[in-house]
Amino acid sequence: MTTSFDPLSDVLRSVRLRGSVFFHVSCRDQWAALAPASSEVAPAVMPGAEHIIEYHLFVKGGGWVAVDGEPPLKLGEGDIVMLPHGDAHVVSSAPGLHPVPGDDWLFRMVDDPKPIPVTYRGNMVERGLLPDHDASTVIVCGFIACDLRPFNPLIDALPRLMHLPADGVSDWVAPMLRHAVTESGTRRAGTAALLQRVSEMVFVDGARRYLDSLPPESQGWLGALRDRQVGRAITLLHAEPAEDWTLEELGRRVGLSRSALHERFVALTGMPPMQYLTSWRMQCGARLLREGHANVAAVAADVGYDSEAAFARAFKRATGLPPAAWRRAQLQQQVAQPA
Template identity: 55%
Template structure:
């Protein structure tokens, strides 16, 4: 049941992936990524939030959030940055390199994934087999929606490090296949690389969930809790039900006050706050993906009238449901840098 909740959220927030770089680092090398929000329009057009990952195919290196503690990366390791923090991947800890958002926008029309050489002298594109062997990585991005409601991202750390041998051996094989696809493009290769990226992230989240300490809090910890996880499943399965704290508590086997306290302590919001946000997320998915009327969507997610749903939706998203639907269905920008107000800089 709890794994279904994870799938429920991942489908709802439109997780999608792409492989972007196939990298070979030789000698002393470093690559620094800017905050993902600065390059989102180039690497994952149409996504509100972008996650970056790196899988080490061979060799070794170090990875860290800028200003954070570096972790050693060995062959078979995967490192992810769920919050899109600026970060560094390098041959030794403490190294830095220029972060160039403009470079991502300059290459939006070029075939991907890029094959990238890194060394102490330069960064250049080209065929990887022309260089002597070094540290080989495949690097990609995952995009998803944050609004109206994405409880998963907030429950993940800034850096996720999956070590080789931590049950992720299949992931390394997938990334090796991705590297082969990047070097020798074939029909359907891009679609396969996208799916491999998504599978890697989902399994990373499942591994993180399995290894959470018992005293953890947050949405993922809530999935694992017998009482809170059951309540989340009830609300996800039937958002239109007239749930209240007393009924949810009764269904999960706790008193009203005990359930309310346990849920709020673990999830960080009350059950009714969570239910309202999930109803908005479920309603947004129906508006975007179906031709249902606003009234029908309102009733499907637990509102008696179109007006009450529209008020709640506008409070959450800033625009009425019909306007949001038109915006959501518009074609995403194809990687052009978004215009900024005078004086703003990325």
């Protein structure tokens, strides 16, 4: 089984990122918009998605983003904010403003060409964009879908609000996203695919930059990747998930005793190394079941199980379904999703 020696890339590939740029928003005067929790908007923006991450790029002007329990975050021109956990939030021209009362307009527009142009002015929300010179703020809003099960250690490792300042965002991100949204107005062939790919790239770039910004000794999965020994252990497990790993052998390979590796691994990731290996094997198995045609016994062997029955028991614990039933459910979901 061929895998990358980059655990972050491995996880990003295995959890099926799917992107969409959904709204092109212009604003003026005092304005505020409520964005419901991603679990509520998922049926409208990305049907069938297990989890949705929303992001906003401030193309012009600035504003504030607020999530309950967190201090409001000020955004400037060129800044991007992501909400990895899918929290409901308010985007506004100033902190503390009350959002425009919502209705079912989001669901009524679900079949409209994307991105949907929307304008906020005072207490009004209407279809269409203001002329650029009349808008005090212009925002591009997108969504990225991903899988949480069987195993996605990245989402829990990210903050509820992930701020990517303009001076820290890769030079190509904002121009490419703006270009993709502008081009969408021409309805050229391939525009939808371009918008999707750019949206996914925005999230990948954001995750990388958040990882790079973490201080030494940070906890969580991303902090573990930066730790010399634990990061090496995770890399080995991702590179060779079917290997007959023991804690002793893994410790020997990274230069720690069995007990020291266990203690440090748990402190950073919240789980023992062998539990992590089992979880990652389930994620690898899910990807093989979904994307390939191998039978369950072959998939079990590819991820390190001598027994199909043992793999099936572990997989059911992780997903709630036996492997064959899970595969059928995935295929049915793919057929049901709109093209």
